[in-house]
Amino acid sequence: MNFWGFSISEARVIDYDKNDKTLAQIMATEVPSSKLCIGCGGCTATCSAGNLTEFNIRKLQMLAKRGENKELQTQLHKCMLCGKCLLVCPRGVDTRRMIWSMLRFINS
Amino acid sequence: MYYDPFVLPFSIGLNVLLIYLVIKYIRWIRTFSPKDRRTIRRNIFSLKTLKAGKEVFLESLVHHKIFRTNPFLGYMHMCFGLGWFLLIVVGKIESLVYHTSIFNPPYFAIFFRYFHPAQETFPYCNTFAFLMDLILLMILSGLTLALLKRLYSRALGLKKTTKHRPFDLLILTVLWLIFPFRFLAESFTSGVRGGGSFLTHSAGNFFDSFLPIESLAYPAWWAYSIALGLFFLLLPFSRYMHIPTEMVYIFLKNWGIKQGKRFTAISQFQLYACSRCGICIDRCQLGSSLGQLDTQPVYFLKKIRHGKDHSVQDLNCLMCGRCEAACPVDLKLNALRLTQRPDYTRITRSTFEYIPTPSPARNKVAYFAGCMGHLTPSVIQAMERIFQKAGVDYTFIDREKGICCGRPMMLAGNHRAASVLVEKNKASIQQSGADILVTSCPICYKTFREEYHLDIQVMHHTEYLDLLIRNKQLIPHPSDQKTVFHNPCELGRGCDVYAAPAHVLQAVSQRIATAYDDKNSLCCGGSLANLYIRPEQRTQISSDALHAYLAYHPDVLVTACPLCKKTFTKTENAVPVKDIAEMVAENC
Numbered sequence: 273m274n275f276w277g278f279s280i281s282e283a284r285v286i287d288y289d290k291n292d293k294t295l296a297q298i299m300a301t302e303v304p305s306s307k308l309c310i311g312c313g314g315c316t317a318t319c320s321a322g323n324l325t326e327f328n329i330r331k332l333q334m335l336a337k338r339g340e341n342k343e344l345q346t347q348l349h350k351c352m353l354c355g356k357c358l359l360v361c362p363r364g365v366d367t368r369r370m371i372w373s374m375l376r377f378i379n380s
Numbered sequence: 381m382y383y384d385p386f387v388l389p390f391s392i393g394l395n396v397l398l399i400y401l402v403i404k405y406i407r408w409i410r411t412f413s414p415k416d417r418r419t420i421r422r423n424i425f426s427l428k429t430l431k432a433g434k435e436v437f438l439e440s441l442v443h444h445k446i447f448r449t450n451p452f453l454g455y456m457h458m459c460f461g462l463g464w465f466l467l468i469v470v471g472k473i474e475s476l477v478y479h480t481s482i483f484n485p486p487y488f489a490i491f492f493r494y495f496h497p498a499q500e501t502f503p504y505c506n507t508f509a510f511l512m513d514l515i516l517l518m519i520l521s522g523l524t525l526a527l528l529k530r531l532y533s534r535a536l537g538l539k540k541t542t543k544h545r546p547f548d549l550l551i552l553t554v555l556w557l558i559f560p561f562r563f564l565a566e567s568f569t570s571g572v573r574g575g576g577s578f579l580t581h582s583a584g585n586f587f588d589s590f591l592p593i594e595s596l597a598y599p600a601w602w603a604y605s606i607a608l609g610l611f612f613l614l615l616p617f618s619r620y621m622h623i624p625t626e627m628v629y630i631f632l633k634n635w636g637i638k639q640g641k642r643f644t645a646i647s648q649f650q651l652y653a654c655s656r657c658g659i660c661i662d663r664c665q666l667g668s669s670l671g672q673l674d675t676q677p678v679y680f681l682k683k684i685r686h687g688k689d690h691s692v693q694d695l696n697c698l699m700c701g702r703c704e705a706a707c708p709v710d711l712k713l714n715a716l717r718l719t720q721r722p723d724y725t726r727i728t729r730s731t732f733e734y735i736p737t738p739s740p741a742r743n744k745v746a747y748f749a750g751c752m753g754h755l756t757p758s759v760i761q762a763m764e765r766i767f768q769k770a771g772v773d774y775t776f777i778d779r780e781k782g783i784c785c786g787r788p789m790m791l792a793g794n795h796r797a798a799s800v801l802v803e804k805n806k807a808s809i810q811q812s813g814a815d816i817l818v819t820s821c822p823i824c825y826k827t828f829r830e831e832y833h834l835d836i837q838v839m840h841h842t843e844y845l846d847l848l849i850r851n852k853q854l855i856p857h858p859s860d861q862k863t864v865f866h867n868p869c870e871l872g873r874g875c876d877v878y879a880a881p882a883h884v885l886q887a888v889s890q891r892i893a894t895a896y897d898d899k900n901s902l903c904c905g906g907s908l909a910n911l912y913i914r915p916e917q918r919t920q921i922s923s924d925a926l927h928a929y930l931a932y933h934p935d936v937l938v939t940a941c942p943l944c945k946k947t948f949t950k951t952e953n954a955v956p957v958k959d960i961a962e963m964v965a966e967n968c
């Protein structure tokens with residue numbers, strides 16, 4: 273209960289040994305440019321879906337790389353594949369292809 | 381009466397082929413949807429059938445589209461197509477005049493010179509002999525060209541020629557042997573018994589001087605018959621299936637059967653109607669800029685047909701439509717490619733619930749900038765200025781909470797998800813109560829026109845600007861800037877809009893004509909349809925296209941698509957790249 277306006281955060285541990293890294297591996301081979309991301313957030317800033325709702329593509333790709341796929345499963349479908357993120361990325365990350373590959377993985 | 385065992389290979393081959401084709405086509409046609417079948421029934425006894433007949437003559441026999449692309453290649457195909465056709469028709473008439481019975485067997489006309497005793501004359505026999513020799517000469521000249529093409533493909537203006545399987549080489553050899561055998565058989569017979577005309581008669585006398593033609597004539601007829609029979613037997617398994625299939629496809633197309641989103645019977649017809657002429661290879665920028673020579677329609681269709689893995693080819697295509705615009709068989713290559721991208725989305729009611737229900741202000745004119753429009757604010761500003769100058773009141777549908785039109789989703793195969801976006805956008809467009817919907821993005825434009833089924837007028841901003849200028853609501857003053865126009869794939873080849881941008885650009889600048897005008901415009905490389913190439917490869921395509929345009933030394937490179945503009949400006953900024961709306965806004 274958050275009675276006093278304060279709460280204790282849940283423990284946040286990224287357990288690389290337990291996390292499922294299949295998706296991360298697929299991304300690394302199918303979309304090698306995903307490794308170039310510097311997390312600048314340009315993609316999120318321009319995102320058509322992110323403009324309307326809680327949807328952060330920069331964060332999602334970071335989670336995927338860590339093997340924390342749970343949030344991905346519920347969030348990724350919100351993407352409209354419009355491709356704006358691809359055009360603004362300063363690092364040449366093929367974000368749209370990356371999302372497409374992740375979606376295919378999640379759905380199969 | 382007229383019979384000799386040597387006609388058997390030909391007759392067996394022909395009959396087996398005909399039976400095979402009839403069974404195959406009927407099996408495909410039976411899988412047409414009831415709607416398609418109704419369409420066929422409605423149109424089969426209409427002028428469309430005549431139109432199709434004309435097209436069959438022009439394309440399957442004269443090959444007039446190949447002529448336009450490459451006269452050498454056109455002549456070569458015509459020699460085979462029209463030549464063979466004439467040989468059959470004129471030969472049949474000749475045999476009828478001689479024998480006066482329609483019911484003589486097919487082989488009688490084909491092997492007429494063998495059965496006809498040369499000393500016996502009939503009306504116009506010399507004219508017929510002359511004609512038949514002329515046609516044979518025409519085919520043989522085409523054959524020589526084809527041989528040269530194999531040896532020196534570059535000399536004929538073709539950079540690349542299609543690669544062949546061993547089986548294809550076999551049937552190619554058989555095909556190439558048919559007419560030389562006929563030539564030899566007729567010449568030998570003429571040398572022995574007389575008959576023939578300038579070609580076979582002279583050749584007969586010539587061969588007689590040093591060959592035992594008496595004993596060679598009969599085997600030559602056997603060889604000719606065997607070559608024909610073998611060709612007919614091999615045809616169904618080779619690329620020459622395109623000869624009969626193309627004709628059926630032309631009829632189906634003219635009757636109104638469309639290539640839909642799924643791979644259906646009409647797709648099968650197209651698969652087999654591809655003649656592997658290879659014209660699509662030279663048109664493809666994935667080949668010219670990236671050296672990728674396995675994804676062009678000729679290879680893509682071949683892989684599907686032979687059941688080879690085509691997963692890369694499914695995704696590796698810009699859908700720029702350059703190949704489709706040049707394909708002499710008029711195959712719907714983009715739509716075919718799209719049928720191979722499966723819909724794997726699992727969307728639920730809540731997936732796109734986050735998209736708010738819009739309520740744009742009501743107005744006569746509605747403007748939709750599109751996602752890409754929002755990436756290039758200068759285009760939106762230009763349009764706002766133009767609306768203001770022209771005194772047009774409008775409602776801006778996606779000013780703040782805009783969503784994607786759905787086409788990028790469709791291009792990825794995800795039609796279910798796309799349909800939700802379509803519904804959402806459609807609701808806000810209808811809410812606006814507009815009569816005219818103007819959009820700046822050719823991608824949205826195509827989707828609005830083809831997938832939204834709106835009952836209002838949809839215009840791309842180039843068309844709308846053209847309208848404003850013609851109505852004198854907008855009076856631009858021409859500047860002396862030299863411009864080159866890059867017609868976006870989705871606008872030109874995609875929606876057939878060529879005249880409007882040309883008019884507008886002429887009104888505001890000095891437009892330079894290029895080799896890339898109209899149907900020949902290049903792809904900027906930014907296409908969302910390609911799900912395979914890497915970003916740096918996109919940049920390569922973009923850079924090559926840019927340099928091709930800049931070779932004409934324009935002051936400004938003008939386009940009409942925010943995605944093209946963004947892609948080009950990202951690549952290089954040697955010369956400013958502007959949208960046509962910006963050009964107009966600056967000059968009025």
Ligand code: SF4
Pocket residue numbers: 308309310311312313314315316330360361362363364365367
């Ligand atoms: S814009 Fe590119 S570099 Fe920046 S966070 Fe997004 S993907 Fe990474």
Ligand code: SF4
Pocket residue numbers: 315318319320321322329350351352353354355356357358367368371
């Ligand atoms: S493609 Fe998806 S993630 Fe990228 S900008 Fe569009 S909606 Fe956002």
Ligand code: SF4
Pocket residue numbers: 653654655656657658659660661677678703706707708709710711
């Ligand atoms: S797809 Fe069209 S252009 Fe390409 S090889 Fe086939 S017939 Fe020729």
Ligand code: SF4
Pocket residue numbers: 663664665666675676677696697698699700701702703704
């Ligand atoms: S549509 Fe364009 S990219 Fe695709 S095969 Fe044809 S020419 Fe090449």
